[in-house]
Amino acid sequence: xxxxxxxxxxxxxxxxxxxxxxxxxxxxxxxxxxxxxxxxxxxxxxxxxxxxxxxxxxxxxxxxxxxxxxxxxxxxxxxxxxxxxxxxxxxxxxxxxxxxxxxxxxxxxxxxxxxxxxxxxxxxxxxxxxxxxxxxxxxxxxxxxxxxxxxxxxxxxxxxxxxxxxxxxxxxxxxxxxxxxxxxxxxxxxxxxxxxxxxxxxxxxxxxxxxxxxxxxxxxxxxxxxxxxxxxxxxxxxxxxxxxxxxxxxxxxxxxxxxxxxxxxxxxxxxxxxxxxxxxxxxxxxxxxxxxxxxxxxxxxxxxxxxxxxxxxxxxxxxxxxxxxxxxxxxxxxxxxxxxxxxxxxxxxxxxxxxxxxxxxxxxxxxxxxxxxxxxxxxxxxxxxxxxxxxxxxxxxxxxxxxxxxxxxxxxxxxxxxxxxxxxxxxxxxxxxxxxxxxxxxxxxxxxxxxxxxxxxxxxxxxxxxxxxxxxxxxxxxxxxxxxxxxxxxxxxxxxxx
Ligand code: AMP
Ligand code: MG
Numbered sequence: 001x002x003x004x005x006x007x008x009x010x011x012x013x014x015x016x017x018x019x020x021x022x023x024x025x026x027x028x029x030x031x032x033x034x035x036x037x038x039x040x041x042x043x044x045x046x047x048x049x050x051x052x053x054x055x056x057x058x059x060x061x062x063x064x065x066x067x068x069x070x071x072x073x074x075x076x077x078x079x080x081x082x083x084x085x086x087x088x089x090x091x092x093x094x095x096x097x098x099x100x101x102x103x104x105x106x107x108x109x110x111x112x113x114x115x116x117x118x119x120x121x122x123x124x125x126x127x128x129x130x131x132x133x134x135x136x137x138x139x140x141x142x143x144x145x146x147x148x149x150x151x152x153x154x155x156x157x158x159x160x161x162x163x164x165x166x167x168x169x170x171x172x173x174x175x176x177x178x179x180x181x182x183x184x185x186x187x188x189x190x191x192x193x194x195x196x197x198x199x200x201x202x203x204x205x206x207x208x209x210x211x212x213x214x215x216x217x218x219x220x221x222x223x224x225x226x227x228x229x230x231x232x233x234x235x236x237x238x239x240x241x242x243x244x245x246x247x248x249x250x251x252x253x254x255x256x257x258x259x260x261x262x263x264x265x266x267x268x269x270x271x272x273x274x275x276x277x278x279x280x281x282x283x284x285x286x287x288x289x290x291x292x293x294x295x296x297x298x299x300x301x302x303x304x305x306x307x308x309x310x311x312x313x314x315x316x317x318x319x320x321x322x323x324x325x326x327x328x329x330x331x332x333x334x335x336x337x338x339x340x341x342x343x344x345x346x347x348x349x350x351x352x353x354x355x356x357x358x359x360x361x362x363x364x365x366x367x368x369x370x371x372x373x374x375x376x377x378x379x380x381x382x383x384x385x386x387x388x389x390x391x392x393x394x395x396x397x398x399x400x401x402x403x404x405x406x407x408x409x410x411x412x413x414x415x416x417x418x419x420x421x422x423x424x425x426x427x428x429x430x431x432x433x434x435x436x437x438x439x440x441x442x443x444x445x446x447x448x449x450x451x452x453x454x455x456x457x458x459x460x461x462x463x464x465x466x467x468x469x470x471x472x473x474x475x476x477x478x479x480x481x482x483x484x485x486x487x488x489x490x491x492x493x494x495x496x497x498x
Contacts, residue, residue: 139267
């Protein structure tokens with residue numbers, strides 16, 4: 001018999017994390033599943049990653065994405081990490097239901113992890129089964145891809161496979177596996193894992209790995225680890241401000257769910273706000289509202305202080321000196337965040353120039369929206385359509401309960417616009433490019449997941465995904481995707497489903 005034709009490997013792996021010492025992870029293969037079936041493949045992302053979509057649909061590839069066959073060149077492992085969960089310290093977490101297959105280089109030259117999430121138990125599973133229910137897997141797929149289309153740094157979703165097995169939560173649910181793509185899966189909690197063990201050698205190796213991978217120019221600095229901290233602080237300030245700009249609530253901002261690359265990671269009970277209120281919480285496990293919309297910048301600051309604590313032994317030989325440097329670096333977060341927030345919201349209001357009083361104009365709108373129970377997304381998108389001359393306010397005005405307060409604010413906004421060099425049409429074009437018409441509204445996401453999981457019907461999910469792929473352009477006939485929920489459609493809580 002002739003030899004089979006030589007196969008090009010599915011992925012061209014180049015694994016650097018697996019080269020770190022053994023205490024960084026546990027090497028193990030995914031646990032096979034009964035009947036892996038490819039449900040979704042993100043062909044656009046596959047191409048960006050230099051992968052062949054047709055090959056990813058092959059039977060052999062589906063076996064790999066289901067965890068039944070380790071692809072050539074992979075070095076499967078579960079990463080070790082620790083973390084503060086809801087403020088409480090947990091010395092050992094780790095990938096309890098995820099396996100890193102390896103790293104590939106995309107068309108853009110960027111190295112990315114390929115991880116299977118829901119791929120079976122690991123030494124870090126604690127009481128968990130190592131599996132994921134299909135609903136939450138599809139939720140991560142749709143929301144992470146929506147975030148990417150909104151231009152917000154995030155992990156990506158390459159594929160969803162059903163396992164042919166049930167997972168048991170409050171009832172039996174179909175199991176799913178997500179192929180997650182990330183610039184890395186290194187978290188604040190990864191640093192905490194080694195800091196808690198006073199393993200300074202590992203901390204240094206980890207910090208060097210993160211510098212090489214995410215912040216290579218920090219290496220040029222005389223104080224590279226201080227520089228590293230500074231870069232991570234800046235990335236988080238930008239990231240959280242970007243979340244705020246689209247009304248995104250992460251839901252579980254534990255230190256183990258904060259990526260040091262500055263990407264949104266670990267989509268659990270996350271949600272986009274409809275009606276604006278800074279106290280908005282959706283997560284069914286967030287009883288105290290710790291991770292409410294308006295608390296997110298403060299929590300990011302707190303998490304970064306945890307990271308700074310870990311880096312102390314690398315920052316300076318003198319403990320006192322290290323503490324002072326770390327403190328200074330962390331103290332920059334509020335200013336950095338405010339600057340990013342003002343930059344984003346100024347752009348959302350169509351302002352090109354910068355004035356000190358703009359922060360008041362932004363706050364004024366947000367306060368008016370809160371009192372007027374206005375829809376966050378529709379308000380900003382609506383403002384994008386208003387003219388500087390006025391007289392066409394009703395479309396936005398009607399979003400407010402007691403619209404008189406809006407009349408006062410909009411007059412101030414117009415007075416400010418009058419000082420701007422841009423004309424209406426140039427301003428509107430810019431505003432439409434930052435104020436999305438479509439976000440993954442909860443009621444739409446829930447309905448699409450319900451159809452997929454309970455009704456075996458993927459069409460609503462695919463339709464929603466298609467709309468969310470170009471969130472800034474009006475898509476005729478898709479008006480219902482822009483609308484907030486009717487009272488009976490409102491989703492008040494989201495579940496992480498773990
Ligand atoms: P999360 O809140 O999803 O970020 O998860 C926190 C920790 O619990 C991580 O260490 C996860 O790997 C682990 N975990 C979550 N769900 C499961 C599960 N079903 N089986 C095992 N570990 C899990
Ligand atoms: Mg997590």
